[in-house]
Amino acid sequence: MKLFKAILVTGMLVLAAGCATEETLIEPPSESTLGDKIYKRSPALNQNVNSQDTASKVTISDTLTFSDALSKALLENPRLQGYGWQVRVKEAERIQASLLPNPQLNAEMENFGGTGPFEGYDSREVTVKLGQKILLGADRLKRKRLAGTQKELAGWDYETQKLDVLTGVTKAYISAMEAQRQWQQQQELVDVAQNLYNSISAQVKAGKVPKLAQTKAQVELSRAKIDLENARNQWESARSSLAAYWGNKQPQFEQLKGQLSMPSEVPKYAKVQTYIQQNPDVARWATELQQRESALDLEQAKGIPDITVSGGYKHAEDLGAGAAIVGVSMPLPFFDRNQGNIRALKYELNRAEWHREATLIQTYKTLRVAYNRLRSSAHEVKQLHEQVLPGAKTAFEAAQTGYRQGKFDYLEVLDAQRTLFSTRTRYIQALAEYNRAVAEVERLIGTPLSEISAN
Template identity: 70%
Template sequence: MKLFLKTVLVLGMLVLAAGCASEQTLIEPPSESTLGDQNYGQSPALNKNVAPQDTASTVTISDTLTFSDALSKALLENPRLQSYGWQVRAKEAERLQASLLPNPRLQAEMENVGGSGPFEGLDNREITIRLGQKILLGADRLKAKRLAGYNRQLAGWDYETQRLDVLTGVTQAYISALEAQQQWNQQQALVTLAEELFHSISAQVDAGKVSPIAATRAKVELSRVRIDLKNARSTFETARSNLASFWGNKQPAFEGLAGTLAKTDSLPAYSSLAQYISRNPDVARWATEMQQRESRLALERAKGIPDPTISGGYKRFEDVGAEAAVVGISIPLPLFDRNQGDIKAAKYQIWRGRSQRQAAVTEVTRALQEAYNRLQASYQELQQLQEEVLPGAQSAFKGIQSGYRQGKFDYLEVLDAQRTLFTSRTRYIQALAEYNRAVAEIERLIGTPLSDIPSN
């Protein structure tokens, strides 16, 4: 029995030695990733996304929705963003699994039983108990743990990319809803003006000052602008629903939006924006991506090194009443499979990654140039509308409206001036919305607020 206890002690030491051999020190290179745990691991939005039962962090929507509430609501409750939050946690769990040692194996055998002659019965039985442990000579566990760590960082980059996509989508949807709200309000003002003009002309018709045809034309115009008002209301309702969908609501709980559309006094040069392309998560993630692929190659090379299994145990010889220790080692012979296929595949993925990284930079650069062109065009249009078109249309409408009361102009001239003014205002709101949507897209592409970049 003493031999059995000694054998168990030796086996325990062998298992411990196997663990130490697998835990040899490896100097891991510092990550070039700019997105670490401090950015997404402790994110309130991420914590909320992986713990939906926690109701401490909620955003209550009032009748008038503010931009900040819309952003907060989407970050906390966007279903797609929540799925990326769970993906981060899943990768963290995989890293935990990769850090575990392989389990020891316990084996028990009984020989020389149930036979014939001297081996009949149990008198000549031999009992063997073995405990085996695989030794990871290639430090597979540490390399697998390092690879899992990079996979976790990449999941963080995926979350950050989706977070910016959600923020950009909410921003653009809010801009579109605000545009639709302003167009609807303007259309209401146009209907009020058309009604006043119709009542004025009807009174003049009753007084015999103008032909009844003028009243008919005014009524037709009033019907048309009322139709446009209904269409504007429908567009606003669609924009509200689209905005509410970012936090999973089928029916928006708000009635209107707070805020106005505005533009900056000047624009930064394109060259200034291009310097920030490296902050785009689609580009910045490639530093971690390449480290992950290098780590994959290191792990595949380690798998090509045979991992021996050492074993030891206790054996009982029943026929002579003796006991003995049993030790052994098992080594796979790498005659055919040296993991050469997976090693080559890992190398090819590294070479592919270099091309993919360059393609990502090229795509972001193209998209940034396109968005900047739209930004410039809408900015120049706004400048011209503000400085020339709107003041001129407003002045002409007031002049013709005043002259109409004095009998200097007829109804058609008033109607033409009215249409010109409101068409110009409509275009101004559209240009403002296009400008702000372009700003949101550029900020997504450079990962930086446009207000932080010096203007020309």
């Protein structure tokens, strides 16, 4: 019983010493504010969401809306969910980093089973010791701080991927809207070409126009049908590309709802570029530098040798007596003071500074190119909408009227028709390009353009 009490008291003292090792040396780092406010839409990050819960799923009908496409991608994009679980991994590693080293139990029995006075068990000595490593360099809290910054970096990686997914879905939806409109327009062109062919065929039968006009109308109709099939294939490809963002191999929707946005006044570049720090690719570098500094602090702490305090009880059988044992051990840092790893982490910190600067410069460069494309496409859409399209439509209507009155021949009608539909095609392309440019600029500044004043 005395032996048990001695071991128990010694163990409690050793554990208390271990728990009090470093709590007063460093204030614990504050908790990350990234998680709960940003990751609500990810099942991987929201433990309250049941994977079988229908409320956490978006049902796709025959007509897909833009908001449903965004929600579907946020909830079910495989790559995004992978980044969500990575945040959970880093949270678990942070928990592990905060744990104390385990105490070590050591039991020995000596001076028995030998010869002479050590024959048998009469001279045996039993020693029981309990040891606890004390981290003099505050390693545990520094490991916890490093793991906390790594969790925040994983959060920034998730945020970057989320923005990439949202931007990708936006562009894919715009491209699908463009393909849908081009397909619809091509159907209109086939109808116009069919009506014109029927009209010319009737006039050929009546002997009013030569057979050659009917042949040319037939060629134009066949060409329009070929373009219609091509437009349908492009629409199918665009549907598949959009559905792939939430992991569907076969699109479940048949059409898209909505219209491509018309250009609004574009804010000045000087004002737009002030938001570039909200780009997660740029904003993450503040945390990246904190992570490198935390890693350097930990390596410097490892250069301070830790001590192991031990205590126990020793019992000598031949004397019928026992005694307490207390010990302290520590490595002597004569050769290895972790100087190589410390220097390497200092270099890594300097390298991170240059990488941050390079990222910032590249982002400004990319933003300038995207902004110029935004301004150019907005100008083109405006000119096409206000001047070119109305003129082409008027010319086509006049050519049709003149043809029916015998003032123009078929070739003039055909030329006006081609001009109108090619202009409409270009207008749809320019409108889609403008909307894609908006999405790209908003990705680079991490802010909707609608929130930036144009004045």
